[in-house]
Amino acid sequence: MVVLQIPGQSYQFKYSNTMILIHVNCVFICCPLCLSSSCSSSTRPSGARCQSNSKSVEMVMAEGTAVLRRNRPGTKAKDFYNWSDESFEEMDSTLAVQQYIQQNIRSDCSNIEKIMEPPEGQDEGVWKYEHLRQFCLELNGLAVKLQNECHPDTCTQMTATEQWIFLCAAHKTPKECPAIDYTRHTLDGAACLLNSNKYFPSRVSIKESSVAKLGSVCRRIYRIFSHAYFHHRQIFDKYENETFLCHRFTRFVMKYNLMSKDNLIVPILEEEVQSATAGESDA
Numbered sequence: 001m002v003v004l005q006i007p008g009q010s011y012q013f014k015y016s017n018t019m020i021l022i023h024v025n026c027v028f029i030c031c032p033l034c035l036s037s038s039c040s041s042s043t044r045p046s047g048a049r050c051q052s053n054s055k056s057v058e059m060v061m062a063e064g065t066a067v068l069r070r071n072r073p074g075t076k077a078k079d080f081y082n083w084s085d086e087s088f089e090e091m092d093s094t095l096a097v098q099q100y101i102q103q104n105i106r107s108d109c110s111n112i113e114k115i116m117e118p119p120e121g122q123d124e125g126v127w128k129y130e131h132l133r134q135f136c137l138e139l140n141g142l143a144v145k146l147q148n149e150c151h152p153d154t155c156t157q158m159t160a161t162e163q164w165i166f167l168c169a170a171h172k173t174p175k176e177c178p179a180i181d182y183t184r185h186t187l188d189g190a191a192c193l194l195n196s197n198k199y200f201p202s203r204v205s206i207k208e209s210s211v212a213k214l215g216s217v218c219r220r221i222y223r224i225f226s227h228a229y230f231h232h233r234q235i236f237d238k239y240e241n242e243t244f245l246c247h248r249f250t251r252f253v254m255k256y257n258l259m260s261k262d263n264l265i266v267p268i269l270e271e272e273v274q275s276a277t278a279g280e281s282d283a
Contacts (some may be wrong), residue, residue: 002143013030014119018266023103037090062194073128086103086190094203094204095203097122097126097127097130097203097252098130098133098203100119100136101115101130101131101134102134105134108240109243109244109248110244111242112247112248112251115248116131116248116251116252116255117168120164122224123204123205123206124256125205125206125207125208125210125211126203126204126206128214128258129194129200129203129206129211129214130203130212131252132190132194132217132218133194133246135221135249135252136187136190136191136194136217136221138243139187139221139224140187141239141243142225142228142235142236142239142245143180143183143184143187143224144222145235145238145239146178146179146180146183146228146232146235148235149232150179150180150183150227150232151178151180152178152180152181155178155179155180155227155231156176156178156179157176157177157178157179157181158176158177158182158183158223158227159179159227159230159231159263160223160226160227160229160230160231160265161226161230161268164226164265166182166223168181168182168185168186169185169186169189169220170185170186170189179227179231182223182227183224183227186220186221186223187221187224189220190217190220193213193217194217199213210278211217214258218249218253218258218259219259219263222249222253222263222264224257225245225249225266226265226266229246229266246266246268247268250266250268250269255267
């Protein structure tokens, strides 16, 4: 049985050798051999029998309602992800870890403890990998906002404090890049590595040799945070207040020892200590 939710109705399909496709508000019963709703003998292998119009498909009303967890074409931004949460055990997909992380972020992006807490029995390498993918996805949002004022003629180098000048590794020989170009090159390079079939052919299990590459990605993308903090503070603060992204990233790399504390130059940790101290004083 396959339960699908159609706006206004819920149907249950009992099928045999059929394929069900959903298109907006329509359901098509298609031939599994030729993926055509009007199968003919010329489009299927010899001896194969198309059952798309046979009585093996029985439509009955469903008592329960299944949730289609998908933003349909034309969905308004305010209505995105308008479905109830589900437990990690109910997520039946190779992308379950990503879905679980994103679900927790949507629920409360400031609850970093919950976002960082892996499900019981979760492989640590996959957990770190999926979090790093998510950081890169969200950093693209910060990069878009930086474009408005981080121009090559004003930010000619990728710098943070005066003592830090970063060379771009996207070139054959690492060299200086304008900050916005460094940002784009770094995110592109991270995406290429994290989507590499050579190093990460699976999102269910990851080799230790591949997990070891995550640290270098963390160091490079952290420089985007540091440049934004020291040179575009207003943009950084606004984005951080909306996403808590740098807070989460800092906690992430500290928890899994992916960066040295000396390299974490954005004073996130100091701010947390000061806030905790102030809270204790008030008490």
